[in-house]
Amino acid sequence: MRTITPENNGTGKPPGMTVPVTYKLKKSPFVSLLDNGFSMGYVNIDLAADQDADPNSFSTKPGKSYSCLLQDQGLQVTLYAEGKAGDFWTLELEIDGKAAPLNPIRVETDAQGHLDFNQLIRAL
Amino acid sequence: MKTLFLTLLTVLTMHYITKAQLVAEDASGESSILLNASSISFNLSEAALSANWNNFRKLAVEKPHQMLWGIAARGSNSEGLSELFNGGQFTPQSRIGAFIALRRNYQNSTFELLKRIRDIQASEDFPNEAAINTVRQLNDQIKSMRSQQPSKALTSYISAGLNTDNFRRYTEENSGSLGGRFSKVSFRGAFVSAGLNYEYGRRWTFGLSAGYERYNNLDSLSARDYKLSNTTVIGNSQLSTETTYHAYAGEYIAYNRINFKTDALYFAKVSDDYRLVWNTLFTRVYLPLSENRINRLVQAGTAVNFYKSEGKFAGGLYAQSDDLFNNLHSSDRFHERISFGFVAKYAFSSIMSRDFPK
Numbered sequence: 507m508r509t510i511t512p513e514n515n516g517t518g519k520p521p522g523m524t525v526p527v528t529y530k531l532k533k534s535p536f537v538s539l540l541d542n543g544f545s546m547g548y549v550n551i552d553l554a555a556d557q558d559a560d561p562n563s564f565s566t567k568p569g570k571s572y573s574c575l576l577q578d579q580g581l582q583v584t585l586y587a588e589g590k591a592g593d594f595w596t597l598e599l600e601i602d603g604k605a606a607p608l609n610p611i612r613v614e615t616d617a618q619g620h621l622d623f624n625q626l627i628r629a630l
Numbered sequence: 631m632k633t634l635f636l637t638l639l640t641v642l643t644m645h646y647i648t649k650a651q652l653v654a655e656d657a658s659g660e661s662s663i664l665l666n667a668s669s670i671s672f673n674l675s676e677a678a679l680s681a682n683w684n685n686f687r688k689l690a691v692e693k694p695h696q697m698l699w700g701i702a703a704r705g706s707n708s709e710g711l712s713e714l715f716n717g718g719q720f721t722p723q724s725r726i727g728a729f730i731a732l733r734r735n736y737q738n739s740t741f742e743l744l745k746r747i748r749d750i751q752a753s754e755d756f757p758n759e760a761a762i763n764t765v766r767q768l769n770d771q772i773k774s775m776r777s778q779q780p781s782k783a784l785t786s787y788i789s790a791g792l793n794t795d796n797f798r799r800y801t802e803e804n805s806g807s808l809g810g811r812f813s814k815v816s817f818r819g820a821f822v823s824a825g826l827n828y829e830y831g832r833r834w835t836f837g838l839s840a841g842y843e844r845y846n847n848l849d850s851l852s853a854r855d856y857k858l859s860n861t862t863v864i865g866n867s868q869l870s871t872e873t874t875y876h877a878y879a880g881e882y883i884a885y886n887r888i889n890f891k892t893d894a895l896y897f898a899k900v901s902d903d904y905r906l907v908w909n910t911l912f913t914r915v916y917l918p919l920s921e922n923r924i925n926r927l928v929q930a931g932t933a934v935n936f937y938k939s940e941g942k943f944a945g946g947l948y949a950q951s952d953d954l955f956n957n958l959h960s961s962d963r964f965h966e967r968i969s970f971g972f973v974a975k976y977a978f979s980s981i982m983s984r985d986f987p988k
Contacts, residue, residue: 522757534939536897538692540737542744548757548765550748553691561687562940575757584769586744588692588737588781590897591832592905592939614899619781619832624769 521578525602525629526571531556531564533587533595537621539564543586546599547574576601580626585613587621595621601629689733694741698731698785727791727821736782739775743768780831790822795848800856800877808858812875817884819844825891837893845887847924851878885921889914902939909933928954 527546533539544551549572556564566572574581581601594614599606606627613621684700705724735741747768750761795817802811823841830836856875861868896908912931918924931950938944951968 533690538689538735540744541691541693541741542748543740545747545751548751548762550751557687557690561690564690586740586772586776588735588783589832590835592897592899592937593832594939615832617832618776618779619830620776622773622776624773 522575524573525576527574527581527602528566528571528600529564530566530598531585531595533562534589534593535562537562537587537589537593537595539595540586540588543584545582545584546572547576547581547583549574574601576629577626580628581606582625583611583627584624585622587613588619589615589621590619591615593621597623599627601627604630606630692735692737692783694735694738696733698733698787699729701726701728703727723793723795725791725793727789729787729789731785731787733783733785736784737776737779740772743772743775781829782831783829785827785829786825787827788822788824791820793819793821795819795846797848798875798877799851799882800854800875800879809873812856812858812877815882817846817848819846819884823889833897835893835895835897837891837895839889839891841889841891843887843889844884846884847880847882848878851880851882853878881923883921883923885924886919887921887924888917888919891915899939900936904944905937905939907935907937909935930954 525547527549529546529551531539531544539553541553542550544553551572553564556566558565581599583597583599585595585597587595592615594612596610596612598609599611607630608627611623611627613623615621681704682700682702684702685698686700688696688698703724703726747765750756750765750768753761755761795815797815798812799815800811801813821841821843823839823843825837825839827835827837854877856877858873858875860871860873863869891912891914893912894910896910897905898908899905910932912933914927914929916927918926929950929952931948933946933948933950935946936944949968951964956962956964
């Protein structure tokens with residue numbers, strides 16, 4: 507684990523540390539996740555590589571994890587998606603080996619047909 | 631046409647082998663395949679077997695432009711069970727088709743900003759305070775932009791295929807013997823159609839398609855089982871044999887026709903577990919070409935379909951006028967030309983559907 511603070515890096519690095527993150531994302535069938543539209547801790551998630559046999563499920567492949575920036579306030583998670591009324595997606599995160607307290611995050615279609623999310627998620 | 635047929639047959643046979651378990655699921659007409667085979671307009675009210683191969687899983691990730699393709703096949707017969715291929719032959723009624731589609735999503739600026747965010751996050755000196763602030767600003771920009779813009783997507787497609795009907799027809803003309811009255815008919819049809827689907831916001835999907843097809847009036851012939859008994863007497867011995875024919879009686883016509891179809895789907899959430907898709911108004915227009923014995927036909931209706939929120943079809947209701955303008959002169963009363971019913975499966979025949987899990 508690498509700790510980065512403004513005091514010790516001297517190069518304008520943001521406060522926080524890099525931690526391994528894994529996820530499981532499930533969606534209802536009409537939901538489309540926008541290309542390049544999923545980031546965790548400022549790391550772009552490769553959706554095409556993470557798609558499971560079920561086309562509506564995405565997950566970090568076994569033995570793999572994303573090295574994400576965990577800030578003091580939490581892990582920045584952004585996801586942009588589109589869908590129809592009644593659609594939803596759910597996201598379960600494991601930050602540094604521990605399930606996030608907010609699991610599962612669930613987002614439903616808004617009035618414009620979007621299922622967008624951009625928030626800091628606290629780790630245990 | 632022969633080359634196309636052989637190509638489709640080869641591709642499908644390969645698929646049939648690799649996905650045999652998929653094909654076997656459908657003896658009771660229960661399969662997720664039927665929904666995304668909707669562009670090929672199968673009749674879903676009868677038991678059938680179908681196989682389907684497409685790249686709909688790519689739709690889970692939306693891009694500015696996407697190419698979609700698929701192959702679907704279906705076999706059925708009046709006994710309710712069938713095999714698509716039986717000793718290398720098509721079964722009595724079967725249909726095989728392919729489509730290719732181009733999908734365009736109209737969130738161009740969002741896609742561009744997301745690409746910029748990806749590039750910043752992938753750069754070597756990332757993460758740094760300045761870059762993270764830029765990413766934050768870009769995300770804010772996307773948020774304010776998207777709050778003004780409903781999602782919009784247009785899919786244009788072309789589908790084409792072949793269908794067959796092999797059956798016996800009963801005629802009283804030109805037959806020297808009773809057995810000769812049962813003639814074999816092999817109908818080979820073909821269809822091609824083009825369509826557009828437009829998705830707007832969270833509520834609506836509109837579909838329209840126009841097509842040309844070689845068709846026959848098998849649906850309107852009456853099917854019966856005939857038993858033909860033969861008795862041969864030699865001396866004081868008598869030998870009896872019996873042959874059963876399942877045959878269709880009536881005037882048989884093969885003809886060309888043009889079809890137009892429209893659908894307007896409205897999506898709503900019913901509860902956390904259920905959602906509905908209401909086909910507010912669907913229309914089907916069939917115009918026979920240079921065939922006076924077949925009437926023009928206009929059908930219209932409405933259908934409400936319920937789905938479990940994870941996508942499984944839960945049932946539906948429909949009301950349809952099978953002959954809106956009484957072209958068939960079946961009844962002068964409008965209400966008598968309306969049919970109602972429950973549906974176990976429903977295809978939106980001018981809409982390209984997403985992949986529904988079983």
